[in-house]
Amino acid sequence: MSNAEDKPLSLFEKLWRRHVVVAEDSERPAVIYIDLHLIHEVTSPQAFDVLAGKELRVRRPDLTFATLDHSTPTLPADDKGVYPYATPAAAAQVDTLIHNCREHDIPLLGLDDPRRGIVHVIGPELGLTQPGKTIVCGDSHTSTHGAFGALAFGIGTTEVGHVLATQCVLQRRPKSMRVTFTGVLSPGVSAKDMALAMIADVGADGGQGYAIEFAGQAVENLSMEGRMTLCNMSIEAGARFGMIAPDATTFEWLEGREQAPSGDKWDTCVADWSTLPSEQDAVFDKEVRIDASAIPPMITYGVSPDAAAAVDGRAPRPVSDAEKHASEYMKFEADQPFSAASVDRVFIGSCTNSRLSDLREAANIMRNRKVKEGVIVLVVPGSETIRAAAEAENLHKIFLKAGAEWRRSGCSMCIAMNGDQGAPGELVVSTSNRNFIGRQGRGVRTVLASPATAAASAIEGRIADPRPYLAVAGR
Amino acid sequence: MSVEPFRKLTSRTIVLSEDNIDTDQIIPARFLTTTERSGLGKAAFYDWRYDDAGRPRNQSPLSLVEQGGHSILVAGSNFGCGSSREHAPWALVDLGVQAVISSDIADIFKSNALKNGLLPVEVDSKTHRQLLNSPGEEVTIDLESQTVRFAEGEWQAVFEVDSFARYCLLEGVDPLGFIMQQLPQIMQFEKGLK
Numbered sequence: 001m002s003n004a005e006d007k008p009l010s011l012f013e014k015l016w017r018r019h020v021v022v023a024e025d026s027e028r029p030a031v032i033y034i035d036l037h038l039i040h041e042v043t044s045p046q047a048f049d050v051l052a053g054k055e056l057r058v059r060r061p062d063l064t065f066a067t068l069d070h071s072t073p074t075l076p077a078d079d080k081g082v083y084p085y086a087t088p089a090a091a092a093q094v095d096t097l098i099h100n101c102r103e104h105d106i107p108l109l110g111l112d113d114p115r116r117g118i119v120h121v122i123g124p125e126l127g128l129t130q131p132g133k134t135i136v137c138g139d140s141h142t143s144t145h146g147a148f149g150a151l152a153f154g155i156g157t158t159e160v161g162h163v164l165a166t167q168c169v170l171q172r173r174p175k176s177m178r179v180t181f182t183g184v185l186s187p188g189v190s191a192k193d194m195a196l197a198m199i200a201d202v203g204a205d206g207g208q209g210y211a212i213e214f215a216g217q218a219v220e221n222l223s224m225e226g227r228m229t230l231c232n233m234s235i236e237a238g239a240r241f242g243m244i245a246p247d248a249t250t251f252e253w254l255e256g257r258e259q260a261p262s263g264d265k266w267d268t269c270v271a272d273w274s275t276l277p278s279e280q281d282a283v284f285d286k287e288v289r290i291d292a293s294a295i296p297p298m299i300t301y302g303v304s305p306d307a308a309a310a311v312d313g314r315a316p317r318p319v320s321d322a323e324k325h326a327s328e329y330m331k332f333e334a335d336q337p338f339s340a341a342s343v344d345r346v347f348i349g350s351c352t353n354s355r356l357s358d359l360r361e362a363a364n365i366m367r368n369r370k371v372k373e374g375v376i377v378l379v380v381p382g383s384e385t386i387r388a389a390a391e392a393e394n395l396h397k398i399f400l401k402a403g404a405e406w407r408r409s410g411c412s413m414c415i416a417m418n419g420d421q422g423a424p425g426e427l428v429v430s431t432s433n434r435n436f437i438g439r440q441g442r443g444v445r446t447v448l449a450s451p452a453t454a455a456a457s458a459i460e461g462r463i464a465d466p467r468p469y470l471a472v473a474g475r
Numbered sequence: 476m477s478v479e480p481f482r483k484l485t486s487r488t489i490v491l492s493e494d495n496i497d498t499d500q501i502i503p504a505r506f507l508t509t510t511e512r513s514g515l516g517k518a519a520f521y522d523w524r525y526d527d528a529g530r531p532r533n534q535s536p537l538s539l540v541e542q543g544g545h546s547i548l549v550a551g552s553n554f555g556c557g558s559s560r561e562h563a564p565w566a567l568v569d570l571g572v573q574a575v576i577s578s579d580i581a582d583i584f585k586s587n588a589l590k591n592g593l594l595p596v597e598v599d600s601k602t603h604r605q606l607l608n609s610p611g612e613e614v615t616i617d618l619e620s621q622t623v624r625f626a627e628g629e630w631q632a633v634f635e636v637d638s639f640a641r642y643c644l645l646e647g648v649d650p651l652g653f654i655m656q657q658l659p660q661i662m663q664f665e666k667g668l669k
Contacts, residue, residue, distance in 0.1 A: 021664045028639040031657050045510035071508050089508035096510045140559040156561040156587035166654045205553040304495045322494050417504040436499040438522050
């Protein structure tokens, strides 16, 4: 056992070792093979230009998959089939991806494809995302796919070009961190609250340079949707990688999906995937423990995602210049209860919280209730598949009857580049992942929250605790 | 595309002392609908440089970058956090920034910056404080010796930079060329995947 090779391996270490084409040394990073490259319209056009300039082809179009989500309208086309793009540039960007995919034989979920959706929603939904894979995308929330026990990370456009041309990226091995959530969650508390509690705990840069593995009873108890929400926000703690060991929940969720293995191949894969979890004595560079049973529904009150606190709390007194600046922008007075803040708009969607279980969580609270007068509520399913599934169980009717808007899938108000955005000064309670200044429109004040908290806030027209609603609903 | 070599830079600094300057500040998402990588300088820190009516805010130190001679940005910790948009370094470079100094620069931004001739320099907290307190000072960043120092005086500090990224910057090497050279190993690796 003294041999370094015999040391107990972590999930990360196993995934890493499986994909090293050329090992790293002091002079150069490792060459890492990529099993799945997801692309979208915003971060790919300049990468295709580099290929064109060098007269290179996409090396493995069969391992590349494209969707339209960021600049894509969430309102339907008009009678003439014209989509309401925010700008001609947005339309041109979508057309460019369609053209590039055609040129390079890359499968693309086009505007009218019933499977189209947000890149981090459709990958898992189609079964493209699988345990053991390396997955990259020109998008920082690629860590979402780590929920399946995959090594998934966001890359820049230059690296998108590298992967298109070679199916590899250059990467230094990150340090390892394990975040263990002990105990079980209280009613009304979800994976989003765990994510916000974790970011508040380690800080917006606490995960920088690390690959995070989420573990513990509360993580094991999460559904795949919840696991995706948690891994999704790893980057908000500064970590490019977030992952969870695959288990029966993972396999059950994947089985039978369009691109998942089937028949004998399925059994072989499950046997292999079952070897991936971290070994008992695996050592991590950093360990964080969080008592999940003590996590309340969380909201953010500042302009960095680590400024998070209990929804039924009060705004803290700002101390540093940064905190003072944030508090001025957010207009939360010190010691004022968060529940005193009136809400102008609510967004339920994004790669963080737009899956069927998220929509159910929100609908459960909005059923037979009305959105507070004057509050605009946008519900944007993560994919067209989810939209159809939600409509099949009449969730859209609950939202529409309550006075919310029911849109087509896309990133929408999370990044606010398709025309869906707030007006200056508005307070938006949002199930998305970033509360940066201007993220949801110039001058917009963003409060991040779970779907349940967002729904309760929509009903009350102020920041609201979802727990009283659950008691009434008898859950 | 070969990259312009980066060896040594002497320039005056501008200071943005805020911590957690995220990529939405560096370039707001509404400017990301472009399919080009050039011409994004106007969008760099747009909401910091222009008011709601699109009029320039005179008090922004970023205006000094446009005027020239100020190509080193000294920023608060966790600079470049947030999204993977490479538009952030593209915009900064187009504006005239050639190096960013902080105590702590976000991973994806750092990786993107290095591929675009924008040098991310992470320094110890004492050096960081000193630089934050000295806006407009002339500073020399020497990539070869991995040092940063005030042009006047003896003081200097060492910074770490990934050895491969340093080599690529010093020699103007495109990392894609390096990966392409590994194609035989990549093909060998793929054979084992079947």
